[in-house]
Amino acid sequence: MHLAALFRGVLDAGSRPPVRVASYTLEVLEELASAGIASNSSDCALVLGYVPSCLDFEQVHRLLKRRYNAPCILTSTAGELSSSGKGLYVSNEHEPKVLIQEFSKSLFERVEMDTIELPCEDILDGENRISPSVRRERIAKQLSQINHEISPEPGRSLVLTLVNGFSHCENWLMEAVYQDGRFSQPFIGGSTGCLPGAGHAPFHDEQALRNQHALLCFIELHEDFYFRLFKSDNFLPSEHNWMVAESDPAERTVSKLLCPQDSRPREAIEVLCQQLDCQPEELQQRLVNYSFATPVAGELFVRSVSWVDLEKRCLHFYCDVPFGAELILMEQQSLSEQTERDYQAFAEGLPQPLGGVLFDCIQRRRNNPGELEKIQCFKDFPIAGFSTFGELFGVNLNETLCAVFFYSHKDGRDSQRDAELDDYNDYSGYFKRQQSVARNLWRAIRFR
Template sequence: MGQAARAITHKCGVRSAWTTLPDPQAAASALAEAIGSMALAQLVVFFSPTYPADDLARALAARFPGAPLAACSSAGEISPDGGLDRGLVAIAFPQKGFRIVSTLVRDLSAFDAEQTAASVSALRCRLAGEQAAEGGRFALTLIDGLADAEEQVVSAIDRALAGVPLVGGSAGDDLSFRRTALIYDGEVATDAAIVMICDTDFPVETFKTDNFEPTEVKFVVTASDDGARTVRELNAEPAAAEYAMAVGLDPRNLTPMSFASHPLVVRVGGEYFCRSIRRLNADGSLSFFCAIDRGLVLTLARPKDIVEVTRAELERLEASLGGVDLIIGFDCVLRRLDAEIRQKRRTISSLYRQYGVIGFETYGEQYRSMHLNQTFTGVAIGFAESAP
C-alpha cells in the first residue's frame, strides 16, 4: 500500500519529504501536506519509474501551483530514512536563504554546445547581483540517462558556469534501460537536461568519492561503436570474453552484479575515474554508461571497503563545514549492487541517514566537468554562523 509522506525540516530551512504511496495523485498530495505552506525557491523530486511521468507531472503541478519544479526518474530513491521501495523523495528549498534559477536543455541528440553554454551563462548572470556573504553557490544537473550525451552536456555547462561547482546525476529507470524521464515546471521531457544554479546563505561544499583502486590488468579498446558507447574488442579479442577471462567468469554469466564487482577505470590527469559497463550484448560486445573511444586504455580495478571510504569522506565534509545539515547525493546504482553483494547496503544506508543524505541512485554522476560512474557525488550544506 505504501506509506503517507514523512518529512524533516533541516536547520537551513530546507524541508525533505518522502512517500511510497503508489498512486501519483495520492503521493503528490501526501508530499504537499508534509511540506506544508512555504514560499518555495525550488522543488526537486526524484521518483520511481513505476509512477507514470505524465500523471505525476500533472499531480505535482496541481499540488504545488506556481512552484519551480525539477524532477527525474531514478534507479532507486534515497530518503533521510534510507532507501525507498518505489517511492518519491522531494527537496523543498525555501526562498529564505536560497536563490535558485533553472533552465531546461532540450534535444540532446542534436546537442548545440554553444547555445547551451550561452543559456547557462545567461542563467548565471541572473544571480550576478546576489552574492551570499557567508554562504556559497553550486549547480545541480539532472540529465536523461539514456540520451548518451552527458560528456558533451556537462562540458558545455561547466565551461559556462565560470567556476561555480557542478554536481548531478543521470536519470534512471530501475535498470530496465527503456525510458527515463525528466519533469520541468509541469512538462515531461526526455532527451533533455535540467540545470539549476543555487546561491545560498549557508556554507556548501561539493564532493565526489569512489571505492576502487587500479590493478595491473590493462585493456586497450581496439574496436568500438563510439556513438553507441559500445566496445566490440578489448586487446583485439571479443570484448566480453576478454573481460570475463580477466575477472575469472564465464562470459555467458556476466551480469550487472559482475560489472559492479569488477569495475574498469581510466586515468585522466593522474587520477582514475570509473567507466562502468552497462550490459552484455548478444553479440559479445559490451555497452558502457560513459563514452568509450577506440584506443582508450582501461584498467581493471578492485573495490575498497565502500563503508569505510564513504564514512571517511562524510567525516571530512563534516570537519570542513563545521557540521553537515544535509547532503543532496547522487549515488551510482552500481554502488548499491556492489554493497548488496558484499552485504554492506544496510550499513551504508545507516551512514546516509546519519548525515541526512537525500537523493537518488543514478545511471551516471556529474562532478564539475566530468561524467562519472560508480561514484557518489553531491553537495553538503552546512550550518551558518547566524541564521539568515
C-alpha cells in the same frame, strides 16, 4: 483531517530549517493538496521531487504546485535515497512514495533553470546517424543563449544537472559546457533512472515532461552559506591497464584494447579473458567483482561494463569510453566500509551539514544488497537523492556516490574556496587532452 492538522503542527514548530525531507504516498499528497496546506511556500526557493517511474508525473507535479509557490523539479528514479527512513536506500516496491526535498530562501538566494534539447533521437531509435562534433555543436548553440546573473564565487554557486537516462549525451553536454567557457560553477547531478522494464526515465522541468533533454538548475547560495562536493566509490586500482583502441561513443561500446607492452590492438574480450583466466561466456560473471576507471585530473573516475556482447565481440559500458582513453582494471571493496571511510575523511574539519543532495549509481544498489543498510554516516542530517543511470561530477562516471552538502558560515568558515577553480580547469582540460591523446594513438596505430 488528522493528517492536515499533524502537518500544520510540523510547520508551526519553530523556524523553518534550510533543508527539509519528507516522503508521501500519492493519496497523502492528494489530501494535503485538498486541505489547502501550502507548506510555508512563501519561504521555499526550490522543491526536488524523487518519483518512482510507476507514478503519474503530471499528477504529482500538479499536486505539488498546489502546495508550493516555488519551482518543483521532478525526476524519475531507479530507487530513492533518504535520511528520513530506516535506512539510506529506500524501498518503494510495495507502496510507491514521492520523496520531497525542500530548500528555503534563506539558503538559496537565486534559482534559475534552463532545459537543453539533446541530439539523441537517432540513439533512441537504435541508430547512430549524427557525428560527435555535430552533437556538441547543437548543444553548444543552446548553451550560448543562457545568460544568468549567478555569482561565480567559489562555494556559492553550482549547477544541479539532470540528464535523461537513455540519451547517452552526458559527455557531449559537458564537452559543450567547457567549450563555452562561461560556466565556472561545478556541475553535479545524474542521469534519470527508472524501474526495470519502464523503458523511459523522464524529468519534469516545470514546463513539461522531458525524455530527450538535460535540465541545468543554476543555484546561488545566500552569502551566509556554502557547499562542498563529495565523491566515493568502492574500488581500488589493480596494476593492469589498457588504452581504448576501438570504440563507439554513441553505442557506448569498446571492441579493441591496446596493451602497454604491445603495439597491436587486440579484441577487448580476448584481452580480459586472458587477464581474468576465463572463457568468453564466463566473462560477464567474472566482471561482477571488477570495474574500470579512467584517470581525470589525478583522480580515478569509474566506468563500468553493462554487459558483454559475445555476438558483436564488444563490451557495452554505462558511460562513454572514448577512443584513446586509459582503462584501469579496478577491484571491488566493501561498499559500506569504503563509503564510511571516505565520508569521515571528507568531513574532517567541517561542521555538520545542514542537508545534502545525493546521486548514487543504480549498480551500487544492485551489486551490494547486503551492504546498503550498514551505511549510517548520513543519518543525522536531512539528505535525499536517487539511484541514477550514471552520475555527473564535472564529467560522467559510474558506480559512484556523488553529493553536494550545504553548510553555514556560522558553524565554521569554509577553508576550501579555491578548490572549485582547480577542478573546473582540470575537467575542462580533460576533454582537450583526450582529443590530443586520441590523435596521437590513431597515428601510432595507423602508421605502425
